[in-house]
Structures are given as structure tokens and as C-alpha cells.
Amino acid sequence: MTNTTDLPGQPRPGAPGGPATARATCVLAPNPSAMSLDGTNTWILAEPGSDLAVVVDPGPLDEAHLANVVATAEAAGKRVALTLLTHGHPDHSDGAARFAELTGTRVRALDPALRLGGEGLGVGDVVTTGGLELHVISTPGHTADSLCFHLPAEGSLLTGDTVLGRGTTVVAHPDGRLGDYLDSLRRLRALAVDEGVEVLLPGHGPVLDDAKGVIEYYLAxxxxxxxxxxxAVENGDRTPEDVVAAVYADVDRSLWPAAELSVRAQLDYLEERGLI
Structure with a gap:
């Protein structure tokens, strides 16, 4: 989350929270920060008319938030039947084990260390619960284990931290790699162009209604x-700290540590290709 630049398209007004689409409701975790924006978006997904729900990213280990997610689902007549993780960063996953206790659900993730109940998630998997269909999209780059979830029935995409509702994300070196991240963005652009994805449901920030425009902005x-x-390197800036000061002068200094992670990933990318 390296800046707060407004993105293309039409962000939904106000802070995240509440129904976003016919199948997706956001419960905002109370963990706002420069890195997490308004807080972590925990998503409750359910097929209209079904009494079963899937929860994506329970968020931090905050008892009140986890109880609020359960209560929000129950108020809509839904029972949480499955928990999924977009990736393992603590603001998305630390509450998963406790949430599994509260709901009696399995936790599925790409990283085996984050799974509860045995079953993982893999590239190309289709998760079906109560008639809801989610396609698992591999999107490494922000982290090695980053995933997105495509809801083809409504042309929406849960993006975790791969694409944010405001600003741009960090490539979290050394786990995150820029080459992987660029490939992931191109994969998501293809979904927008070829599969009709229009709405982005991010892990932080507001819902966005111009998926293709946002992803192309990210690539640019x-x-x-x-x-x-x-x-900057050609001009003599050799250390990541020096490059951050030269390149990210337009970014609030509180975000420079995150920017440094992206710079390290960028330097690795350029070195691997013999460009510096």
C-alpha cells in the first residue's frame, strides 16, 4: 500500500462495509492504518436464496470483529460453512483459527501452514458452497501465496492485496516478486477482458466498478x-534507501518502509534481466 492515489473508475462512496453485490457483503475490521487503509475487508459470500455462506479473510485476531462477521451472516439468514484466505499476512489471516472455532469451519489457503481441516487451495480450483461458485486465481507477487477469487455469476473478483480499492499495493520483498506480480496483473486484465470481470472487491479500501481500467492503471x-x-540507479543511487528517497518523494514518509520492500523487488527484477 505505497500511496493513496485515486484509481480509475467509480469507487463506491463512503467507507467499506455492508452489501456490495448480490453475493458479497463486507464487514470492515477495526484495524485502520497507513498500510491497511480503512481496515481489512472481511467478505461474506453467498448465493441468493442459499442459507450457506463462505467467508474470505476473517482478518485480525479481534474477538469483536470475528463475532460481528458471524452475526452479520446470521442476520442475513446464513450459516458460515467455509473460510478462505487470499494470503497469509496477519491482517487477513490472524483471526482465521479463532474464526474456525466460532463457526466450526475448515480454513482453506494456498499455504499449508495456514490450512485447518486438511484441504488446501490450488490453481484452477473451483469452490462450490450452497450453490455459490468461486474460481481460484493464482496471483503471486504481493506475496508468494496470494490468490484472488472470481465470482463468474456476477463478474466480480475478490483481489485481497493484489489490487486495492485505493492506492497501489506493495510487492513484499523477498517473498513478493515483481515479475510474478506483473504476470498476475496481466492474468487479471485477461479476466476483465475475456471473462467479463467488472467489479473488484479488494482486501482494503472501497469496491471498484472499472476492473479493466484499474488493472491497466496498476500495470502503467x-x-x-x-x-x-x-x-535513479543510473544517477548513482545504489542503496534501496537512496532509491526510495529519489523515486518515492511523492509518497508520505510513513510509507517509505513499505516502498523500500517494493524497491528491493524492483532492483532484483532489473538485476535478473541485466538491466542494471
Whole structure:
């Protein structure tokens, strides 16, 4: 989350929270910060008319928040039947084990260390619960274990931290890798173009209604930053700290530690390709 630049398209007004689509409701965790924006978006997903729900990213280990997620589902006549994780960062996953206790559900994730109940998630998996159909999309780059979830019935996509509702995300070096991240963004752009994905349901920030425009902005932003990093190195900035000061001068200094992670990933990317 390296800046707070407004993105293309039409973000939903106000803070995240409440129904977002016919199948998705957001419960906002009370963990706002420069990195997590308004807080973590915990998503309750259910097919209209079904009494079963899937929860994506229970969020931090906050008893009141976890209880609120359960209560929100129950108020809509839903029983939580499954928990999924987009990735393992604590603001998305620390509450998962406790949430599993509260709901009696399995936790499915790409990283085996985060799974509860045995079954994981893999590229191309289709998760079906109560008539709801979710397609698992591999999107490494922010982290090695990052996933997105596609709801083809309504052309929406849960993006975790791969794409945010406001600003741009960090490539969390060394686990995150820029080459992987660019490939993931291109994969998501293809979903928008070829599969009709229009709505992005991010892990932080508001819902976005121009999936293709946002993803293309992300790609253009990464290309611009990469060119700036290459220029900084050519101008004699050799350490990641020096490159951050040169390239991210437009970003609040409180976010420079996160920017440094992205710079390290950018430097690795350029070095691997013999460009610096």
C-alpha cells in the first residue's frame, strides 16, 4: 500500500462495509492504518436464496470483529460453512483459527501452514458452497501465496492485496516478486477482458466498478516506477534507501518502509534481466 492515489473508475462512496453485490457483503475490521487503509475487508459470500455462506479473510485476531462477521451472516439468514484466505499476512489471516472455532469451519489457503481441516487451495480450483461458485486465481507477487477469487455469476473478483480499492499495493520483498506480480496483473486484465470481470472487491479500501481500467492503471504505474528506479540507479543511487528517497518523494514518509520492500523487488527484477 505505497500511496493513496485515486484509481480509475467509480469507487463506491463512503467507507467499506455492508452489501456490495448480490453475493458479497463486507464487514470492515477495526484495524485502520497507513498500510491497511480503512481496515481489512472481511467478505461474506453467498448465493441468493442459499442459507450457506463462505467467508474470505476473517482478518485480525479481534474477538469483536470475528463475532460481528458471524452475526452479520446470521442476520442475513446464513450459516458460515467455509473460510478462505487470499494470503497469509496477519491482517487477513490472524483471526482465521479463532474464526474456525466460532463457526466450526475448515480454513482453506494456498499455504499449508495456514490450512485447518486438511484441504488446501490450488490453481484452477473451483469452490462450490450452497450453490455459490468461486474460481481460484493464482496471483503471486504481493506475496508468494496470494490468490484472488472470481465470482463468474456476477463478474466480480475478490483481489485481497493484489489490487486495492485505493492506492497501489506493495510487492513484499523477498517473498513478493515483481515479475510474478506483473504476470498476475496481466492474468487479471485477461479476466476483465475475456471473462467479463467488472467489479473488484479488494482486501482494503472501497469496491471498484472499472476492473479493466484499474488493472491497466496498476500495470502503467508499475512500469513508471520501474523506469524511475532504473533512472535513479543510473544517477548513482545504489542503496534501496537512496532509491526510495529519489523515486518515492511523492509518497508520505510513513510509507517509505513499505516502498523500500517494493524497491528491493524492483532492483532484483532489473538485476535478473541485466538491466542494471
Amino acid at each position: 504505474h508499475r512500469a513508471k516506477r520501474l523506469a524511475q528506479v532504473e533512472t
